[in-house]
Amino acid sequence: MTNRLIELDRLTKRFGSGSGSILAVDGVSFSIAPGEVLGFLGPNGAGKSTTMKMITGYLAPTSGSAKVCGFDVGESPLDVKARIGYLPEGAPAYADMTPESFLDFCARARGMSGSAKRGAIDKAISRTSLQGVLRQPIDTLSKGFKRRVGLAQAILHEPPVLIMDEPTDGLDPNQKFEVRRLIRELAGQGERAIVLSTHILEEVEAVCTRAIVIAKGKVVADATPIELAARSRYHNAVTVSLVPPAGTAIFEEFQKLAGVASVEDLGRATTSEGVRVTCTVIPSRGKDIAPAITQLVRSKNWRVDQMRTEGGRLDDVFRELTSTGAKN
């Protein structure tokens, strides 16, 4: 036994054959240890869902292999399926069933019975706060509740591996917040591996310990969200709001500092003290410009309302990674 819960080895999926075929997933390899919450990032059509479908055994890979808890998906599909909780894209469920009967079905299909089954269902219901809608047909539930039914089904058997395809897609901000809280809670124990796909970058920062970016079926980055953000040109950029004396060319002053690459104007606002200017000063790669800016501001005696240093912007990195990926 390795301590890797998921191991992908050059996993590849080609849809169709001949000239019209699509290489949806192209030699994806990575492994995930217990306790990791992996954010699987990529633009639409990058191959996220296809990769997840191969891990869960819904689609057979064209080549390469996927192992879950040491079991090969192709060789022992039932062993793998028993160890995975899966929330497919859009959280499909039998529309005319109630959450109660749906969860009962899933529990039986997973071989549970009697008080163990009752206990597992009750626990999943309370974790996803489904108590109020247990007897209502699923197709009459709101999107948020439908998603929770899908999540309840996925965590019913306390799986060591949890795979969620766009778990917060299409939810309103409160529902998103709820689902993320639940994901963090599920990750909490540290024995479980969680993979969630998303194209919402704030989600990765909010819940993931690791991020893998894929574009055109290939892995283009694998790092922690903080490391990834640090690749941004906004890494260590300084955003300041200040009220300089009228007529001061502050952008030029900042631009003259050593290590400054450019200055972005974020707008002005009129206050009782004068015009407040907000801008982001972007450093050249690897430079730390915060001390120089602090010193400049102090020496000129400008009134500073706000000043902060950025860790970097994931969306910026994401765009860069996935658009260069698209060129080859």
Next chain:
Amino acid sequence: MQGWTAVLRRELAGYFVTPVAYVFIIIFLILSGVFTFEIGGFFEARQADLRSFFTFQPWLFMCLIPAIAMRLWAEERRSGTLELLSTLPITRLGAVVGKYLAAWIFTTLAIVLTFPLWITVNYLGHPDNGAILTGYVGSVLMAGSFLAIGACASAATRSQVVAFILAVVVCFGFLLAGLSPVLDFFQGWAPQGVVDTIASFSFLTRFDSIGKGVIDARDLIFFGSLIVTCLVLNAALLERGK
């Protein structure tokens, strides 16, 4: 095959949470009555048996059973629940068998609910109850065969309408196979072996002989192997076009 009972249970319960089941049973019973008493000339024949009931049944099943079967897999594909079902620790054949058996149990229930007809003939005279019983066995077998064909058609497509039409056409073919105009058509030019093979696929011939009170092992084997073949094909079709 683990987990198939969960599928069977869910499916069976599913028939009764929507009005579909009740509508189907009521239509089936009304049409059975209409065919038996009005069109079949039950009273004019002045015979206390269920011949007219069984005569029309294959044609009734040809239209009604594909309607039950069409949603089996097409609906799972359309709603995305096929993905959910396929990632539960159940074998594909287990899911196919669970769903199929639930549909078969349901149609058997509909067939059993025609028992007032049986009571009526017994009230009016002294029918051959043995032949009636084997007639019912034949009904259940034929319904099961049509269902297996319909389930296959449903697995082959995402559209319920296409699944329905496909199933009706194939069922119709199996019914036609035994009729003499069809066999005469082949008789002229096809080798005798082909004609015999076509004739042996006839549901009608087998259904009639079972209905006369003779349950031949060959008929059971025919219907049984047809059902098994369809279910295996059904499982294979699910793998395709995901």
